[in-house]
Amino acid sequence: MRPLLLGVLCCSLVLPVRAFYSAGDDVVELTPSNFNKEVLQSDSLWLIEFYAPWCGHCQSLTADWKKVATALKGIVKVGAVDADQHKSLGSQYGVRGFPTIKIFGANKNKPEDYQGGRGNQAIVDGAMNLLRTLVKDRMSGKYGSSSSNKQQSGGGGGGSKQDVVELTDDNFDKMVLEGDTVWLVEFFAPWCGHCKSLEPEWAAAASAVKEQTKGKVRLGAMDATVHQAVSGRYGIRGFPTIKIFRKGEEPEDYQGGRTRGDIIERALDLFSDHAAPPELLEILNKDILTKTCEDSQLCVIGFLPHILDTGAAGRNGYLKVMMQMAEKYKKKTWGWLWIEAGAQMELEASLGIGGFGYPAMAAINARKMKFALLRGSFSETGIHEFLRELSVGRGSTATLGGGTMPKIHTVEPWDGKDGELPEEEDYDLSDVDLDDNMSKTEL
Structure with missing residues (x-):
């Protein structure tokens, strides 16, 4: 079966939350309680959208998804899973971005990614092609009904x-x-x-x-x-x-x-x-920033004052606050990073950090190249309010300068010690005749 094209989309940080589907729609709302009976034990071909209520692309897809469900009624089943509420189903099927559309065809235990166009006509055409392929395979004896598959696998399959x-x-x-x-x-x-x-x-x-x-x-x-x-x-x-x-x-x-x-x-x-809280990493090079941000829904970055301004005790205090917040939000797939002020000026410039003083904090959605800045205090209360607003789709965001990650320099890791002022160079003034020089200057 040749997959169609629909990339997994990741959504903006700031979007309103609302219900997508109702009992009057032809879209079947799926939950952990009914997913097994409705989908896995079904002989039907299913197209299932995994969405998050705060996701703008999901909201845009809703009207088309309803039209698809109505057009395919009685032919192909069309369902939807609120993967933000029912995280177990999203995790079970490897959903990492929204909206993700999965095809549950002949082998319900190995769904395929639907990668086709997002318009209602494109989805309907794709579904009909999938259905024809499924019927052809059944006629050739390649697949039986899902009920016969269940008998062979000992009752529904999906696990050993x-x-x-x-x-x-x-x-x-x-x-x-x-x-x-x-x-x-x-x-x-x-x-x-x-x-x-x-x-x-x-x-x-x-x-x-x-x-x-x-x-x-x-x-x-x-x-x-x-x-x-x-x-x-x-x-x-x-x-x-x-x-x-x-x-x-x-x-x-x-x-x-x-x-x-x-x-x-x-x-x-x-x-x-x-689970242990995520590790709080110092941004020492491009790889640390790129991997953390690309692997995370959000990466939270603390910009801490120069070590000469705070000393080791002051810096450790800021790091402790960040680690406490990483513990509080450890259920989120977020990365946590920090850097000394001035060490990555291109990054600070792309985020507009300079006008707020230090310590500062930014949360970056690397997939959308969007970011939000902490406007409140760099404290448990201030950071909690900042992150809570983001987690429910509120707060002010902007596009990262240039639309790409800025250049990141390789820096030495902090040694955990207080900073030291650079030594001043000593000059030998023994051969300088100050009186002679002054008299010449006066002339």
């Missing part, structure tokens, strides 16, 4: 049972209680119907969670009818029972939904709660 850790009375304490990993543990009984229904969802979620948290959150399963020592210790009476285990804390009951989307969403919340 190998990613669900089998827990026993013998390995439970060492693996779950003594390690640093956060665990979601399902206590089940082989004869339990609800446990059998949960099994493919648990397996799919286990694979996604393992990958997205790099193994920091894991899903396990214990046959409570066999391993009664551990299940008795935690008072397991019904099946399936899911508990959350964090090192050094009492286990808590899992209260969320039982679809893979629900489970993934809760696991990612647990991961974020226990």
